[in-house]
Ligand SMILES: O=C(COP(=O)(O)O)[C@H](O)[C@H](O)COP(=O)(O)O
């Protein structure tokens with residue numbers, strides 16, 4: 365699209381008054397992004413009657429140097445360099461009235477190593493801009509020079525596996541339920557049963573912090589007693605994600621220090637603590653040899669609707685830069701939003717050293733991660749043992765499969781729930797390693813394993829009809845190829 369007359373320069377440009385953003389220099393259709401530019405792709409839905417190029421140029425302007433009127437002080441800066449440049453606007457396929465706007469930003473617009481600073485530009489003012497009906501940040505490309513200013517995941521998948529001494533299979537976890545109300549001692553019992561039964565991890569839920577029914581120190585003490593006993597009983601390394609989320613950084617550091625003192629291998633934070641707090645905790649985790657788990661609490665408020673907000677793939681990229689080790693990334697088959705192709709894109713952001721452009725997975729740019737550690741994606745939310753073949757096929761091996769209800773809701777108890785999951789997983793991994801067509805033979809493989817494992821038999825019986833088949837809201841815009849496997 366190029367219906368505009370071009371940038372106004374010199375004296376003309378600096379006359380007082382307003383001027384179209386496109387003519388102020390924020391629309392540069394001939395601009396070729398530099399290797400060192402940060403690139404953002406927005407889905408722009410202009411108000412009726414607003415020209416899409418002008419709307420996209422306004423996004424470039426308002427997310428970089430511009431305001432609503434020409435300011436002469438631009439002339440005191442290298443304005444041509446600092447202006448973000450919208451260089452391409454395409455109609456969104458199948459969505460009349462929406463456009464993909466590609467915008468390039470000079471690297472010097474951003475403070476090194478700060479997601480807070482990056483996001484204050486890219487999603488700062490611009491989402492409230494009146495001429496736009498809706499705006500969504502779909503994807504971003506970061507130059508290697510910028511990637512290298514971030515620490516990246518504190519521990520990474522490789523070292524996490526080495527520390528845990530667990531290889532060749534997904535890790536298994538469970539979120540303690542009910543989410544709220546258990547006392548420390550009862551909570552610790554759930555952790556012990558689940559870990560002893562065969563899970564690698566248990567986890568605090570997003571909203572467990574320090575409430576009147578269970579203060580955080582009680583939880584940490586009982587949980588770590590449970591971890592230690594389960595380790596002694598099983599001979600395996602076990603972990604429980606102690607959620608250190610709190611109202612202040614000081615409280616979070618205090619909780620994290622206590623977790624470390626008690627010998628925990630992992631601590632947890634919620635996305636709602638904010639980008640700076642996340643980066644601080646990532647640095648703490650690196651200094652203290654701790655795995656850092658991130659629950660993406662709150663993300664669906666702005667990631668789920670296609671027309672407005674921020675795609676989770678962008679949040680996943682920011683979190684890899686910020687330095688978390690685990691990130692909730694969706695299950696596809698579970699109870700929460702997760703289109704298979706879109707989710708695959710998130711998993712690739714977590715686990716690959718290089719992401720090639722893959723429109724059918726929602727990845728609009730080539731992205732090198734420049735040897736930053738990899739994040740372990742976490743599949744959690746309404747999954748159970750009967751789906752093990754699908755989970756392994758869709759999500760691969762480097763993933764934590766977390767069954768909360770799918771462990772603690774087991775009719776024979778929590779340890780039985782854990783056994784069911786572990787046996788189902790090991791049966792499926794064995795079948796895969798033997799070269800069997802485990803995706804199609806999955807139900808049969810599980811049924812066979814259940815013949816000698818009563819807990820698995822009960823799990824398959826209780827949850828056999830549970831599935832969440834609803835329309836996804838966040839699907840790719842480019843026709844996906846047949847659902848691929850990892
Ligand atoms: O409590 C749970 C899951 O419990 P259960 O296993 O009982 O369903 C987690 O908070 C969700 O997985 C978060 O969602 P996401 O992982 O998509 O961020």
Ligand SMILES: [Mg+2]
Pocket residue numbers: 539569570
């Ligand atoms: Mg939860």
